[in-house]
Amino acid sequence: MDNIKYNVLIPKIRQKFILNTLKENKRIDNRSFYEYRALKIRYGHLPNADGSAEVSLGNTIVLAGVKVDITNPFPSEPDKGIIIVNAEFPPVASPDFEPGPPDENAIELARIVDRGLRKPEIVDLSSLCIVPGQKVYRIWIDIYALNHDGNMIDAAGIAAVVALMNTKYKKFTFVQDKGLVDTGEKAQLTLKNFPVYVTHVKIGDHILLDPVLEEESLADCKITTIVSEGNLITGIQKSGVGGISLDELEKIMQNSINLYQTIKENIQKEVSKNG
């Protein structure tokens, strides 16, 4: 088991400063408690990937790439395509990251992103079937952290969704005697919903949205809520060492739902700007 702490060790005096700033209802980067950092999205800039997106949330940069290939379906769901989410925290992203296979933090991130995409069927998996029981499309979503400055989950979530939105894959058809034939066309992946990942942290009695790394490593716990169209919650994950009361949880979930439209519009605005 890997137990390397990604938490930057903040000197005691810095901790005190951050806590005192919070007491005055301010944050170290002068944001309000429920304010996102500046969002920048670039997508489709990696031609070899079937879909790609680079999202920066303040200083946090996350890259997501999509590759589509063909494989056999799972026996339990013979007429459905497959989605696989992988995440890696490579050493480029932070002095605390070490080379090697994905560790527990990267795996957790991948599984949270996966949670927002798989069970709510954001991608119409039935449309990804070529021959039921034999050939289906498999969508690989690979998430790479490029610069870690807190709240990797939200950035990764946006990157994954935007990358899926602009994914174009080679369309194959099944012809008797010949097997799979490339039609030469490219199909566009369509999304049925628009999930937004909203992460709050709890520091003492304060609840903050979109934490920077220092806030994140100081936090008692971190709650990620995945919200979809229609004010539905499609996933929750609590991480971090520390307890939280049910009232605070409810407040966080309510706040995530309230923020959904704003964040979604913000993402769409960014996407249309950088077409």
Add this chain to the structure above:
Amino acid sequence: MSEYKRVDGRAYDEIRPVKAEVRVLKNADGSAIFELGNTKVIAAVYGPRELHSKHMASSYESLVRVRYHMVPFSTKDRKSQPFTRREIEISKVLKEALSASIRRELFPRSTIDIYIEVLNADGSTRVASLNAASLALADAGVFMYDLIAAVSVGKINGQLVVDLNEYEDQNSDSDIPIAFMPSLNKVVLLQMDGTMSLEEIRQALKMAKNAADKIYQVEKDCLKGSLESVLKVYGLL
């Protein structure tokens, strides 16, 4: 909303029969078996003990390491992979939940190792693991804020149910494993998979709290029984 009847005939807010036993392994400093119906989990605690790779040690608090593992014959099909991504993620969230309950500042420079083996999986394994591990910690005498009582709730055919079994787990619209420290009113583990409205989550958490209180009582009775027998031997009680 179609009427859903539970496969094992339970009421919607009824948990499966719970069985708990501590001090089941002699080598471990603390150990426990926890059963929720057919889900059976064993947990062992070693430590607080010295950490051999010194760079990971903290001079302020003890390190907690958790290994959640399912034995190959615990599932319907043999589980051949030694350590899956699912197990790594669950190990992480269990570690964080258990760390929150331990008074780690009392054992600086040490490590507390918690090993969890799922012997038979019939849904809700991670919450059963958490209950087993918490009992094992108490059995080891580790100073802790509270025992953890964990339970799962889910929605199946529009109906909220507590303590999902394997069938319900696979056919549910959504499920929430959640863990409390009941006397301090704190949530230490929360995950959710699937789709629910906020109102449904609110109700689900309420149901979970009630079910967790029942589990908490079972855990306390189990611990009390084991300790009272020790105290009686020494004539202290």
Add this chain to the structure above:
Amino acid sequence: MDKKLYLPGDYVTTIEEFFAGLGLFEENGKIYSCTSGLPKIDLKERRIDIEPVKKPKSFVKKGDIVIAQVKDIGRNVVELTLLYNETEKVEANIAAFMLIKRSKEVALRSIKPTDIVRAYVLDSEGKIMLSMRGKGFGILYALCPFCMNPLYFNEKEFRTLKCLNCGFKVNTKVSSFYLNKYKG
């Protein structure tokens, strides 16, 4: 409150009534138990402790007598591993430290890695600090640095350990409970 078995998380009393001692913690003005055991109440000091039925491994508090093995020696500090807590009768396996007032060269002759010592706990908050001052405290068992045979202690020869095989002699702080003794 008497004779009741408390478990972790059980509400015990309020901070207005008692000071929280061992095995207890405060949260929002209330005192809860963090271990399983029976209460011990000191009405004079208004202090309450929970006496744990089973102490956790590596449990030490100030004043406990412990057995430890030397692991490493620095310029002014000896690093040890606690093996056993004699006072609480619990096994231990945790790092501890002891300050010495000698240069490393002299220290290396008198105390060296693998030596087993009996000491008492000066401080258990943060680092566990030990001391060997006083009768009964000191080296319990040591090997000869030249031939690895056990060293022997003659009660007539104060503070001296001797190797009966090669004749090596060292002047050091020996516990009166030293394991190998010889007469003559």
